[in-house]
Amino acid sequence: MTLLDSANIASPLYSIAELRAIEQAASQTLPQGTLMQRAGQAAASHALKILHGLESGAGGHMRVLVLAGPGDNGGDALEAAAHLAGSGIEVLVWQAPEARATSPEREQALSRARNSAARLITADAGSASALAAVHAAPWNLVIDGLFGIGAARPLAGECREVALHVNQLACPVLALDVPSGLQADTGVVDGVAIRASHTLTFIGDKPGLHTGDGRDYAGEVDIAGLAIDPLLLAPANAQLNGLHLFARHLRTRRHNSHKGSYGSLAVIGGAQGMAGAPILAARTALHAGAGRVTIAFPGPPPAFDSGQPELMCRRADGVDLSGLHFSALVAGPGLGGSIDNADTVELLQRALDSDSPLVLDADALNLMAAEPELQSALALRAGVTILTPHPLEAARLLDLTTAEVQADRLAAARQLAAQLNVIVVLKGSGTVIAAPDGAVVINTSGGPALATAGTGDVLAGLCGSLLAQGWNEWDAALGAVWLHGAAADALVASGAGPIGLTASELIPALRKLINALAG
Template sequence: MLLVTSAEMQTLDELMIKKMGVPSAALMESIGLRVAQVIIDLLDGMGVHEQMGERSNATAVSSHVKRIAVVVGKGHNGADGLVAARYLHAFGYQVRVWLAAPEDELAPMTRLQFEAYLKLQGQLAAEQDDLADVDVIVDAILGNGSKLPLREPIKPLLRAIRKAERTVVAIDLPTGLDADTGQIDADCVQAAITVTCGFAKPGLYMDPGRNFVGRIVVASLALPREQAEAHGAHHYLITPDLAASRYRKRPTDSHKGTFGRVGILAGSKGMYGAARLAVEAAYRAGAGLVYYFAPTDLSAAWLTAFPVEAIIKRYPGRAGEWTKEAIDALVALFREVTTGVIGPGLGMNLRENVELLFTLANLPVTLVLDADFLSVLASLRDRGQSWFARRSFPTVITPHPKEFARLLDVSVEQVQANRLGYAKEFAVASNVVVVLKGAGTVIATPQPRIWINQTGNSGLATGGTGDVLAGMIAGLVASGYDVQDAAIVGVYVHGLAAQLACQKEQSEESLLASDLFRWLGTAFRQISRAMDISLDG
């Protein structure tokens, strides 16, 4: 599903008004009517709005006439709210308008809608009226383009809305929520329904904002998605349909060579569990063969913990001791595979020999880089940019926020406050696919294209789940996916497996990374649309 940022939506508004000749008032009429329809269905039952044209404004659907407060700001969001108020008043609801700004400060279009509402004998809130006495509050205060933090003049009104504890329908986005980042003001409105204008906004699906929007309804402005994309829109929500559209069915005449080979360089003393998870994940995601590159000093006893399907390839040396002989041997081993994973549990010793580290940049395979290897790159003087500049094959990085903060030389708080922006900036500058893990995992590509994932739960906030994801993405690439689709399908299925595990067997507290393997098959079947969903994993 296409999402648009605040700036992109303003561009699209101008496109419709100035180039397509759609009057601004017509757009407001469309949005206001859709808001009214949503509120009618909320109050009197789904589908009731379809009958509204057949009844007079004196006829109530139920014996109790529902009371609606429309809280109006001075801008175009307020104008949309006034259109909704006019329709609701005409359909027999008891409507009162609260102005969040003096009448003489209303924008010209908002004033026109205000006057139209009054000409139909629409009522304004009296001094004694209380927001707690209504059935629904419409938040039409601030919409697209508003900035945080909010200014004090409207904050008392927002606190009154919260104190009223009524059902809130927000227009475009709840007042106090940033459309692009999902960040919120301390007094952000808590909506039960958000009727967003034209296209949904990224902030509606990002933490912490997604906890304030309730059910999302898109009020279409009849602008085709292709037009929006042609004018710069490039953010997407990974929906079940989108994930299914990127899924590749395996040909019936295939063999293990069809689905490629993954080579995994991971693990160190005390951390070989990370390598074992990545190996199994690559297989579970469809790789034909998975090689684990092990130092010669790694005992056979350790290797018995690996899946029996794993192919062990030795390189000379001791774990964590990186010599030219070891790196040269690894380069030769990586030439045998189609995709490589470097990093899970690997340790930080590679940073001690920069020349050998840069040798790995020239590997002629797609690489998925995770965990310790990203921290090694972040320790370089230029935070790894010269290393990425040497890459001539596709590269995917899968950092968690702290690892990504190191690569950017910013704080974790800064990353979390602008996950989309930082992921996009790094993907473009470094020519890599960024998979920024966390609630609402973000995928960014160099084109740029940005996706927000919605599957997963807090059970994934445990050791090893990132190693599983890295292995899955590598397995998908090896089996024939391009890196973009491998990231989309991998992230979606990884999160869906966590949801399935917690619905059927585990809880979010008890989930382990290895529990995901039982549910990856069911998750893949759900998006394949070709096999019945069963519960046997």
């Protein structure tokens, strides 16, 4: 499945609480242990698919290590072990020290595993023999069923030791539901987690697999719905980003149109020594389709942009920022972040007073964090607003630490969106887009190629360009974030990255992608 194919599939994201409610409702109409048996069968089928994709050893003999924890996640793993052993796979089940049957369903799964050809060993606390068995053999696949979505504490003791060993192996690792040690709601790893190459998640997708540490630990994510009645799947408050959410705006342009048909954008920024930031944003806006783009510099402007002479470079104090002249504004790239500069604060206040749709980025966010009156003006402004903070900028606005923001990225984005009555784009691995009403979307395009100076300016310019062309603020935020990441992915696929990719390289790649999608 290509990126474009996957981006057209709706994918709701469920919290642990929502999944528990769905599971409980489904269990009331099914025989005891049905969901665990379905999970085990799905896990075994997925494991066989992975194994079939590998180059077999001598005689095609395959060896699988199954890690079984004490709860239902361990029961899923035991069911999978029994199925795999019945398929002729050599299976070793390593049971955690506290892995005693905690439910009738898990007792049944344990019995089936014991009655299969799988070999079971239980790790007694302080005993090295079970760990030695794990270390002794080369494995073709490891199945992680230590701890699922209900894990409430970091991996410790023998489980931690096994996780560290598994993370050193070269073979594929299949995590069941979530990689052990990764928080399903937040994507946070507290200490040690198993780094999976594949995750088969049950019933519904989880936010933590796609943001924060999740993208490094979950690997390729697939969903096993376990044949749950669709009527039991309540609408989720979060989902993954994709083309299906904004594709209606990407359409072929009419012949009978002109530059005024595609909006006018002003990019406000470019203090002394930082002119590159608004130039990147403005060039992006032009290449993304805005009909006319002006850069409003707080100080004396350059005569023109030699790399993009179509851009108009003007001094901000002579620019009318009202909606009569501009379809949208972008404020902040290279603006300068000192509240001691009264002219800069006044310029930002003028942008806030405008009724044009507004994107606030970079130094505009730092000025707002330092000046409560600017935040008050933002919360009351009539025009729509999109904020594009990185975690530190969000932390300043929320009066939190960066660590606190990253500890629950969805909650932080929701809080900021509600507090300021704006759309928030919380950048980072698995960028979070949040609306004031609590709706949240997680973006999965892009990657480490974007971890370089100037890519945030490109994103801000792209977002402003879509607003100027008439996109509503929610769709503009979703579209800009996804397109920004997808353009970077295309460059990486062509060999231009991820190491050393530059922000300016994204601009023609974005134009190419937008035209391909609109054609």
